[in-house]
Amino acid sequence: MSQWDKEDIEEEIDREEKVDSISNYLEKNNRIKKEVSRLKRLFSKIDKNKKSLVFTTIDDVAFMTITMQDLRDKIIREGTKVTYKNGENQYGVKQSPDAQLYLQLSQKQTQAMKILLDCMPKSEKSVNEKDDGFNQFVGDRDD
Numbered sequence: 001m002s003q004w005d006k007e008d009i010e011e012e013i014d015r016e017e018k019v020d021s022i023s024n025y026l027e028k029n030n031r032i033k034k035e036v037s038r039l040k041r042l043f044s045k046i047d048k049n050k051k052s053l054v055f056t057t058i059d060d061v062a063f064m065t066i067t068m069q070d071l072r073d074k075i076i077r078e079g080t081k082v083t084y085k086n087g088e089n090q091y092g093v094k095q096s097p098d099a100q101l102y103l104q105l106s107q108k109q110t111q112a113m114k115i116l117l118d119c120m121p122k123s124e125k126s127v128n129e130k131d132d133g134f135n136q137f138v139g140d141r142d143d
Contacts, residue, residue, distance in 0.1 A: 028066060035062035043116055050119045057112050064109040071102045 039058045046054050080099040085091050 028070070031066045031069075032062050035065050039116075043120065045121055046116075046119045047121065054116060054119050057115055061109060061112045061116065064105045064112070068102060068105050068109065071098050071105070074098050075102060 036058055039062055040055070043054060043058065075096070075098055078096065078098070080096055081093050082096045083091065083093055
């Protein structure tokens with residue numbers, strides 16, 4: 001194989017990697033947009049004055065949700081531990097960066113979802129809902 005052939009092959013590999021990268025970006029961006037739409041439908045009853053503030057949070061939650069799905073798949077395939085080497089004779093096992101990021105995103109997503117849920121109108125107790133006596137029971141125990 002000549003040097004020219006190797007260069008052609010390397011250029012083709014570079015082109016394919018760029019196409020894959022663009023394709024992955026577009027696919028992930030599309031998934032995020034679908035999640036944004038889904039969340040906006042779920043939170044459509046939010047007060048109009050709060051909607052502009054909430055939409056930024058919805059965008060963040062959608063991004064975190066899709067990123068966490070991707071991380072979850074990678075963690076399932078590769079596990080939550082990685083081996084490391086510090087210096088010549090120091091080896092060990094630690095939590096993978098993907099698992100750490102997943103946990104951080106999970107915490108941030110939970111906080112953001114709480115913000116969204118707090119913006120939802122308080123639902124009134126349904127007329128058809130029957131009192132099962134639980135609240136009375138708990139109240140009586142405290143006396």
